[in-house]
Amino acid sequence: MYKHxxxxxxxxxxxxxxxxxxxxxxxxxxxxxxxxxxxxxxTALDAIKTxxxxxxxVLVAVKAALLANNELVGIxxxxxxxxxxxxxxxxxxxx
Numbered sequence: 001m002y003k004h005x006x007x008x009x010x011x012x013x014x015x016x017x018x019x020x021x022x023x024x025x026x027x028x029x030x031x032x033x034x035x036x037x038x039x040x041x042x043t044a045l046d047a048i049k050t051x052x053x054x055x056x057x058v059l060v061a062v063k064a065a066l067l068a069n070n071e072l073v074g075i076x077x078x079x080x081x082x083x084x085x086x087x088x089x090x091x092x093x094x095x
Contacts (some may be wrong), residue, residue, distance in 0.1 A: 021084050028080040035073040042066040 045063045050056050 024080055024084045028077055028084060031073055031077050031080065035070055035077070038066045038070050038073070042070075
């Protein structure tokens with residue numbers, strides 16, 4: 001699972017940008033669209049049947065590349081979620 005470090009307090013102001021959660025959600029939705037499209041393409045490749053070993057190897061390689069990209073898309077989506085979702089506040093009961 002992907003874990004990235006928090007932004008350090010010493011990041012120069014000229015490197016910081018302001019993006020609201022709405023826009024981050026839109027960007028995440030487009031990332032999810034990419035995920036869905038590549039997943040559909042990988043599934044479609046399963047429908048192609050060939051007896052030629054070279055062609056079958058190409059199909060396997062392309063499907064593997066699509067699935068690898070999906071893994072990267074998942075990482076990007078997790079990164080977006082870290083900024084879109086409000087921080088969790090732990091509630092403790094007081095007697």
